[in-house]
Amino acid sequence: MKSDIIGYSGTGPNTGIFVATDDALDFAMDRCGVRMVDRRAPEYEEFLEMFEEWFFSSWVKEVAADDQRTA
Numbered sequence: 001m002k003s004d005i006i007g008y009s010g011t012g013p014n015t016g017i018f019v020a021t022d023d024a025l026d027f028a029m030d031r032c033g034v035r036m037v038d039r040r041a042p043e044y045e046e047f048l049e050m051f052e053e054w055f056f057s058s059w060v061k062e063v064a065a066d067d068q069r070t071a
Contacts, residue, residue: 005021007020007024009059010060011058032055
């Protein structure tokens with residue numbers, strides 16, 4: 001299902017903001033002031049996935065329509 005998400009639409013104070021999935025992690029990290037120090041750390045990928053999921057947990061996930069999905 002995550003691969004069908006095309007972006008996130010903001011709610012509350014973020015209403016009117018749309019963040020594409022390609023930009024989501026950078027957007028979230030910038031908003032929170034998070035900087036990764038050691039990209040070779042074993043938990044790096046797990047942290048990034050968890051962080052993005054947490055940051056956008058109150059946003060609306062926008063899913064591709066059937067005609068926007070690729071094979």
